[in-house]
Amino acid sequence: MRVTIDNPPTVPATNGYYSHVAHVTSGPLLFLSGQVAFGEDGEIDRPGDMTRQSEVIMSIIERLLAAHGATFADVVNIRTFATDLSRLREYGEIRSRYFPKEPPTSTTVEVARLFHPDALLEVEVIAAPPAPAG
Incomplete structure (x- = not known):
């Protein structure tokens, strides 16, 4: 294994x-x-709905990873910027579905606002996908 938690x-x-x-x-x-x-x-999907925004973000990340031969199992770091940490449990419930085994390293911070006024979260990841065959 080339990634060790x-x-x-x-x-x-x-x-x-x-x-x-x-x-x-x-x-x-x-x-x-x-x-x-x-x-x-x-447009932002369901302004004010942390659960829905979390689902949409994870779906987008899943598709970006897949486009490069990776999955959530390849994610080594996740950074979350949230506008209200009191709602972190809503995001955490969705996030934990995508990382059922060993979770990646993580940073979560509360920010005053994001670049779009209806965005409740912004999430970025670093992944270590398998090397391309060939």
């Missing part, structure tokens, strides 16, 4: 659903830009 006993245990370290030993890395819940019409 590690939570060494020499540091405090994580207090959430994330890992301390993802060690990538070889192969390509894929950096995705931050994604917001834009629908096919170019």
Whole structure:
């Protein structure tokens, strides 16, 4: 395996659903830009609905990963920018569906606002997909 998830006993245990370290030993890395819940019409899907926006964002990320031969299992880091951390559980319930095993490393911060006034979240990931065959 070229990615090792590690939570060494020499540091405090994580207090959430994330890992301390993802060690990538070889192969390509894929950096995705931050994604917001834009629908096919170019508008934010369901302003005010954290659960729906989380679902849309994860679906977009899933399709971007797939376009490059990757899946959520290849994600080594996820960064979340949220406008209201008191609603983090809504996002977390959706996110945990996509990372049922060892979670990636993670950063989550609250921001005053995002570039679109109806966006509640922006999520970016780094993935270590398998090297292309050939």
